[in-house]
Amino acid sequence: MSQQRHGVTPGNAPGDRAGAVPAFPDLPEATIARLPEYLRALHNLGDAAADTISSEGLAAAAGVNSAKLRKDLSHLGSYGTRGVGYDVTLLIEQIEYVLGLDQRRAVCLVGLGNLGHALAGYDGFASRGFKIVALFDADASKVGELIQGLEVRHIEDLGRVAVEENIAIGVIATPALAAQAVADVLVDAGVTSILNFAPCVLSVPANVDVRKVDLAIELQILSFHEHRKASLTALPGGRSAASAGNQEAVGS
Amino acid sequence: MSQQRHGVTPGNAPGDRAGAVPAFPDLPEATIARLPEYLRALHNLGDAAADTISSEGLAAAAGVNSAKLRKDLSHLGSYGTRGVGYDVTLLIEQIEYVLGLDQRRAVCLVGLGNLGHALAGYDGFASRGFKIVALFDADASKVGELIQGLEVRHIEDLGRVAVEENIAIGVIATPALAAQAVADVLVDAGVTSILNFAPCVLSVPANVDVRKVDLAIELQILSFHEHRKASLTALPGGRSAASAGNQEAVGS
DNA sequence: AGGCGCTTGTGAAGGCGTGCACAAATCGCG
DNA sequence: CGCGATTTGTGCACGCCTTCACAAGCGCCT
Ligand SMILES: NC(=O)c1ccc[n+]([C@@H]2O[C@H](COP(=O)([O-])OP(=O)(O)OC[C@H]3O[C@@H](n4cnc5c(N)ncnc54)[C@H](O)[C@@H]3O)[C@@H](O)[C@H]2O)c1
Ligand SMILES: NC(=O)c1ccc[n+]([C@@H]2O[C@H](COP(=O)([O-])OP(=O)(O)OC[C@H]3O[C@@H](n4cnc5c(N)ncnc54)[C@H](O)[C@@H]3O)[C@@H](O)[C@H]2O)c1
Numbered sequence: 001m002s003q004q005r006h007g008v009t010p011g012n013a014p015g016d017r018a019g020a021v022p023a024f025p026d027l028p029e030a031t032i033a034r035l036p037e038y039l040r041a042l043h044n045l046g047d048a049a050a051d052t053i054s055s056e057g058l059a060a061a062a063g064v065n066s067a068k069l070r071k072d073l074s075h076l077g078s079y080g081t082r083g084v085g086y087d088v089t090l091l092i093e094q095i096e097y098v099l100g101l102d103q104r105r106a107v108c109l110v111g112l113g114n115l116g117h118a119l120a121g122y123d124g125f126a127s128r129g130f131k132i133v134a135l136f137d138a139d140a141s142k143v144g145e146l147i148q149g150l151e152v153r154h155i156e157d158l159g160r161v162a163v164e165e166n167i168a169i170g171v172i173a174t175p176a177l178a179a180q181a182v183a184d185v186l187v188d189a190g191v192t193s194i195l196n197f198a199p200c201v202l203s204v205p206a207n208v209d210v211r212k213v214d215l216a217i218e219l220q221i222l223s224f225h226e227h228r229k230a231s232l233t234a235l236p237g238g239r240s241a242a243s244a245g246n247q248e249a250v251g252s
Numbered sequence: 253m254s255q256q257r258h259g260v261t262p263g264n265a266p267g268d269r270a271g272a273v274p275a276f277p278d279l280p281e282a283t284i285a286r287l288p289e290y291l292r293a294l295h296n297l298g299d300a301a302a303d304t305i306s307s308e309g310l311a312a313a314a315g316v317n318s319a320k321l322r323k324d325l326s327h328l329g330s331y332g333t334r335g336v337g338y339d340v341t342l343l344i345e346q347i348e349y350v351l352g353l354d355q356r357r358a359v360c361l362v363g364l365g366n367l368g369h370a371l372a373g374y375d376g377f378a379s380r381g382f383k384i385v386a387l388f389d390a391d392a393s394k395v396g397e398l399i400q401g402l403e404v405r406h407i408e409d410l411g412r413v414a415v416e417e418n419i420a421i422g423v424i425a426t427p428a429l430a431a432q433a434v435a436d437v438l439v440d441a442g443v444t445s446i447l448n449f450a451p452c453v454l455s456v457p458a459n460v461d462v463r464k465v466d467l468a469i470e471l472q473i474l475s476f477h478e479h480r481k482a483s484l485t486a487l488p489g490g491r492s493a494a495s496a497g498n499q500e501a502v503g504s
Numbered sequence: 505a506g507g508c509g510c511t512t513g514t515g516a517a518g519g520c521g522t523g524c525a526c527a528a529a530t531c532g533c534g
Numbered sequence: 535c536g537c538g539a540t541t542t543g544t545g546c547a548c549g550c551c552t553t554c555a556c557a558a559g560c561g562c563c564t
Contacts, residue, residue, distance in 0.1 A: 098476065308511085506564090513559095
């Protein structure tokens with residue numbers, strides 16, 4: 001439980017720049033969370049623009065400060081060219097390598113209700129190198145159903161299938177009450193990353209990563225800012241304020 | 253654009269503790285983001301447990317450090333009792349007041365495709381004081397459709413309906429290409445908080461708060477940690493590490 | 505009434521992240 | 535070939551957040 005902040009100290013063989021990207025930097029978490037945004041911006045720009053981009057330009061496209069962007073990229077030893085900018089293609093390759101997107105990762109989805117159906121039909125998975133290879137549900141009436149060409153299997157088969165398909169990432173879209181049980185099954189099956197949509201805290205071993213997406217929390221944070229804004233408009237210097245949390249709003 | 257970090261300095265009338273909760277603390281953003289989690293934990297516990305709870309107990313239920321929890325609660329001037337703990341009912345009231353959940357907030361949802369349908373059918377909105385009062389789509393074949401008893405309207409009606417229903421929060425579930433245009437319409441209609449599911453950066457005036465939920469980013473962050481873990485198992489002291497970003501994993 | 509155990513609230517310290525400001529590097533052009 | 539324009543990479547300072555550690559406060563039991 002104690003947060004051994006991934007004390008990596010990677011075994012970078014001293015002379016291992018055999019043409020490839022450096023071995024493995026231990027990036028700040030804040031940087032990691034932004035890399036996917038840079039990647040998306042690069043893909044959007046790459047379609048129709050020049051083959052290099054300045055930190056200023058990319059930062060604008062990704063909605064961040066340019067100094068932050070440069071520092072982020074410098075962390076992964078990126079090779080920009082002073083006076084010119086970053087090579088778009090090279091940068092995409094680097095970020096994808098660091099994020100491990102060059103290897104296709106098998107994903108399974110548990111819980112095919114309302115939300116699960118939407119997720120199963122989402123093309124944003126495949127377009128980013130993730131492939132949903134299996135669907136699971138506990139409801140016998142759903143087992144066997146075909147969704148996007150994939151058959152819904154019973155959750156009891158998860159252990160077997162996870163090994164067969166080498167599933168690394170599990171997505172939980174069951175009710176909160178079932179989520180912990182599902183997480184346990186996933187962990188037993190060797191899954192080491194979980195994306196949890198159920199509004200609850202999951203307990204997992206230290207080597208398993210959990211991220212959660214909680215709609216209600218997002219709305220409540222917005223609600224707070226609404227509340228605050230409302231209390232401000234009643235004040236003399238009723239200025240408007242910005243930014244909901246880390247997720248900064250970009251001025252128009 | 254410059255990040256005026258909501259420089260509030262609220263005009264707290266010096267002697268305004270007229271029986272209610274203190275006027276308006278400017279809470280750290282990190283605290284605000286955790287309050288909903290405490291609230292959920294309290295609701296779960298409140299159902300079947302005692303009428304007070306210790307910081308240790310609540311922290312465990314919310315998956316955080318107990319010192320952090322105490323500091324968070326102290327920020328909103330919470331009245332715990334030393335030697336005893338926090339009064340569950342009172343604490344719920346306080347947090348709900350601060351988050352502005354005592355006032356029902358009207359929400360509209362734009363884009364009723366795959367994801368939009370799931371969101372429209374989600375009961376987690378209503379159970380937290382949010383009410384979806386209108387659905388909008390640009391697709392004429394969808395306009396008129398009834399979803400959960402609500403009729404899908406054309407996006408051109410958004411301006412009018414938003415004023416009628418006093419909509420404060422808009423949820424965007426359209427393709428990324430349409431998201432900016434939808435955001436503009438929402439802003440014009442007076443909406444001041446936006447929850448964006450489309451994978452893109454939105455430009456909005458400084459007084460509008462935007463939060464985004466991006467599935468692909470979450471998966472890519474998990475992918476990074478998978479990548480890192482894989483590179484560690486190949487090392488001599490192949491220890492396992494924990495925590496995916498801020499969203500800490502709880503040890504089993 | 506007094507003491508004891510428990511729990512809150514907070515001062516202080518350290519770590520992390522951000523953003524400024526500038527030196528170093530590169531390109532293009534005269 | 536040299537110079538200026540441009541842009542990267544980063545040292546530094548500042549502020550936010552987290553965590554520890556402990557004094558102050560509260561209730562209960564004797
Ligand atoms: N619908 C949304 O828009 C939305 C949004 C955010 C979060 N969520 C959360 O996502 C989760 C799912 O929401 P939903 O609306 O799809 O609910 P749902 O009830 O429609 O679907 C839940 C599915 O999980 C299956 N399930 C139940 N127990 C299971 C188990 N032990 N193993 C495997 N499958 C099991 C059920 O059979 C059902 O198919 C909930 O926790 C909800 O709070 C939903
Ligand atoms: N489906 C998922 O699980 C999922 C998950 C995460 C993010 N997303 C994102 O959410 C968004 C919606 O995903 P989806 O799968 O529901 O897509 P979808 O194509 O099924 O639905 C999009 C809907 O938006 C409507 N629309 C298009 N332009 C519009 C406009 N200008 N105004 C109003 N409505 C408009 C369309 O008519 C359609 O009904 C996408 O940006 C997607 O990337 C989806």
